[in-house]
Amino acid sequence: MKKNVVFGFLGNVLDRRGKGKRRWRHWRPTIALCHHADKPITRLELLYYQNDYHLLCEIIKDIKLLSPQTEVRPIVIDIADPWDFEQVYTCLFDIAEKYTFEPDKEEYYVHITTGTHVAQICWFLLTESRYFPAKLLQMSPPQPKDISASNNELNDDDILVMTPRGTMNQIDLNLHRYDKILTRFQHYANQATDLLKSGIATRNQQFNQLIAEIEQVASRSHAPILLSGPTGAGKSFLAKQIYLLKHNNHQIQGQFVEINCATLRGDGAMSTLFGHVKGAFTGANITRTGLLKSADGGLLFLDEIGELGLDEQAMLLKAIEEKQFYPYGSDKPIQSNFQLIAGTNKDLKQAIAQGEFREDLFARINLWSYQLPGLAERKEDIEPNIDFELARYAKEYGIMPRFNQQSRNAYLKFATSPQVKWQGNFRELNSSITRMATLAPQANITLQQVEQEIGRLQQNWQQTTKSYNDLMPTEIDEFDRCQLEKVLEICQNSASLSEAGRALFAVSRSKKQRSNDADRLKKYLAKFGLSWEIIHSNN
Structure with a gap:
């Protein structure tokens, strides 16, 4: 059988109960820990503060009386503030690093009944992450009726019988054993990915994998995210859904701020992004806050980031790294802690080679980079997106348009055919469905309307394709x-x-x-x- 080894704090409150032999009538968790025959403790690694040395000696002596086979190893700790998370975690982490664990010979436990709440949290984190390859033990006091109220002096035999044991509860952190918990977590994860897709059922494996990873990153990271893809692929929509996901999880409190960088030019670009002070340039009659400050505590989506000028790129990099920037015309920095999502349909690496985009900014925003597939690469998703667009039209206009079987099949056959490129992607599909829904008599989309719409799309694509x-x-x-x-x-x-x-x-x-x-x-x-x-x- 493996030996049972326990790590725990000496309880300078709970273990300090009563004087003389009267102390045996009180429940003391460290004593009770060693008084359970069903789990005999071979070794107790007992952490204590130097000021509690006399209490330590008394507890060791009492354990020897109750459980002679238990070896107590005192470990003196030096923590100036037991409520300081960093100090406590560092101390326990150092103990784990230096300790020689032999899991093939010994079973390890961490006693979390004693110590501050901060210590209990640190024990949990270090055990869950397997720095301590252990299980958690929680001691609970006995019911008052189980404790003798006799005032008679106790001899050694009485001590063995009358010492309050309470109950010992083992907390196993192996969540794989708990199917109900895992099912609930999986349900939550599915809700999150559905939010990112806005409930649209997708049959595209690549897109499903991409959304699943974005959900994990959005839930766990505050680093910038770069969304690449053709115009109309859904970059702006996805950025808004990421914001909603983080906001619903209470990870972000500020607002969602969006700007298309292609609309920014000259002094107006600096002013729009970083704000300006009154008189900074001609026409600056009042002070302006700027979008970066408006996004403080929230999420900033810079679409078409490749269109930003080099000066704006330099200031943006500083704002991302230092959480501060200077408004145009000001020498006083402004603080703003925002998460950035950038969108682009350009090849930023090529833009770097041509001197149009800063390499250091690209490196900073490229930690999490995702290429969104266009509609032509997700043709299996065209049918559910058609239904989504019809439902969206019904919600906006109060009329539910419908295809008949013949018209639906004709439109689907065209929309999913290899020669159809969907140059405007989901935006173009939305426009196509909206046109047919608007012109549909009694909200019924006929075969004639589908044929007219196909002709309109083909004509538009022929006119816009470069020779x-x-x-x-x-x-x-x-x-x-x-x-x-x-x-x-x-x-x-x-x-x-x-x-x-x-x-x-x-x-x-x-x-x-x-x-x-x-x-x-x-x-x-x-x-x-x-x-x-x-x-x-x-x-």
């Missing part, structure tokens, strides 16, 4: 022109950079153990001053 000549460099060899035209054709007919890369390098990639088709295509386009964003900028 190859618009993208072709002015000076290029005919050899390169022929090759580049084919590459551009495949890019324009692909839903993503990765999809185009797979089509272009299908043979060579099959001969490699590992490949990065998207990066290979990106480098090829860069030779001609092109990028995926440029090719699809009018889409």
Whole structure:
């Protein structure tokens, strides 16, 4: 059998009960701990303060009388303030680091009845994280009727019989044993991911995995998050849902502040983001707070962050790292503690290479980076999103539009076909459903309306797609022109950079153990001053 080893504090209040032999009539948790035959204690690692040395000697002597087989090892501790979390945690952590644990030979327990509440919390954290490979023990006093009220002197035999034991409760931190608790946690996690998706059922495995990770990051981290993806992929919507998730969990108290950086120019950019003092520039007649201050204690979403000027980028980096910044025209810093979510449809690495984006800012916001797939990459999700858009229309206008079976099948067949690129992504799908719902007679979307809408979409896409000549460099060899035209054709007919890369390098990639088709295509386009964003900028 393994030996039972217990760590615990000497209770300078609960263990200091009564004088002389009368002390045996009182429940003392450290004494009671060693007085349970069903769990004999082989060794007690007893932590105590130097001022409690005399009490320590008395407790050791009493344990020897009740449980001769128990070895008591005193550990003197030096904690100036037992209510200071850092001091207590550091002390216990140091003990764990220096201790030689032998779990194959010994069973370890941590006694949490004695010590301050701070000590109990620290015990729990260190045990749960397995710095102490132990289980928790909690002692409870006996009922008053179980304690003898006799005033007669006690002999040694009486002491063994009459000493109050109370009850010993073992707390097992292995949550995998508790199916009901795990089910509840799983239900909570599902609610969180549903909130991020706003209840839309998705059948796309990649998107489900992405949302599940974002939920974990949003719940556990205050670091910046970078959301990349094409226009209309849902970056702004997801940022709002992350805010709601954190707000519902009481992790954030301030407001959600959003700005599209593409709308910021010149002095107005500095003023909008960081505020200004009166008279900072022509027209600055009053002091302005700025969005960074408005987001204090909340969440700031900077959409299209790649459009920010270099000066604004430098000030933003300082604000993220130091939680303070200087309003335009002021020499007094403003404090603001906000979480940043940045959105972009640009390739920020390429922008860095072109001197348009600061590398240090990119490094700071790229800790958690997520590429949101466009609608064309989630075609299995088009059907549930159609239902979502119909329900949203009904909520806004009080009328529930419906397809008949024929019109629904026709629209779904078109919407999920390989040649449909959904250049505007979810925003474009919303517009398409809204148009049909608005024109539907008696809210019934007919086959004729679906055919008209398909024609309208095809005409819009044909008008907005750039020709190859618009993208072709002015000076290029005919050899390169022929090759580049084919590459551009495949890019324009692909839903993503990765999809185009797979089509272009299908043979060579099959001969490699590992490949990065998207990066290979990106480098090829860069030779001609092109990028995926440029090719699809009018889409």
